[in-house]
Amino acid sequence: MLEKLIFTDDLVVQVGGHARTCLPQEACGLLAGNGVHATTFLPVKNELGSPTAFRMDAQEQLNAFLWMEEQALDLLAIFHSHPNGPQIPSATDLAEFSYPYVACLIWTPFSLRAFNITANGFDEIPLMIDSASI
Numbered sequence: 102m103l104e105k106l107i108f109t110d111d112l113v114v115q116v117g118g119h120a121r122t123c124l125p126q127e128a129c130g131l132l133a134g135n136g137v138h139a140t141t142f143l144p145v146k147n148e149l150g151s152p153t154a155f156r157m158d159a160q161e162q163l164n165a166f167l168w169m170e171e172q173a174l175d176l177l178a179i180f181h182s183h184p185n186g187p188q189i190p191s192a193t194d195l196a197e198f199s200y201p202y203v204a205c206l207i208w209t210p211f212s213l214r215a216f217n218i219t220a221n222g223f224d225e226i227p228l229m230i231d232s233a234s235i
Contacts, residue, residue, distance in 0.1 A: 102217045103204050105227040106178060107138045113213060113230060115142045120182040120208040123147065127155040129181040131165050132206060133174035138231075141174060147181075154193065155181045178204040178215060188212050190223045 112132070119142070120128040130144040143165040146158040169176060179200060183191070188209050190198070198205055198218040204226060205216045216223045 102202060102219075103137055103177070103215075103226055105137050105229055106132075106204050106206070106215045107229045107231050109140075110230060110232050112139055112142050116180060116206070116208060116213065119144045120184075123182065125152045125184055126150050127152060127182050127184060128208070129155040129157050129179075131162070131169075131176060132178040132180055132204075133165075133169045133172070134177050135173075135175055137177070139177050141169075141172075142180070143168070152184055176200070176203055178206040180206040180208070182208040184210070188214060189225075190216055190218060194218065195223065 119130060127147055129147050130142060132139045132142055134140040145161045145165060147155040148158045149156050186209055188207065188211065190205055190207065194205060195218060205218050207214055213228060215226045215228045217226055
């Protein structure tokens with residue numbers, strides 16, 4: 102489980118921009134990096150085209166995983182948006198999340214938050230912005 106997740110300002114802009122582009126539907130994607138430092142955002146199409154649910158396009162997700170492997174990057178977070186809230190993982194998020202060592206990153210029009218999802222629920226983890234690395 103991650104103790105924190107460190108982003109650059111640019112990644113925050115990329116994630117938020119992708120989420121806004123997909124409105125009113127949920128957006129989704131993957132964040133890659135090393136340790137706790139996210140360095141790359143990989144948007145993935147939401148094949149459900151829904152404002153309340155997402156399922157990553159299987160081919161795009163596979164391509165993203167293969168690219169991460171080629172770049173020696175780890176999967177740090179699975180991103181999706183909640184265009185109409187909540188600002189925390191939904192019951193569906195808790196039931197379907199299958200990556201215990203990866204953060205769940207949720208964007209709403211009011212926030213960007215990261216969570217560890219466990220069998221007992223979820224815990225918020227600090228999302229830190231590192232402006233010095235840009």
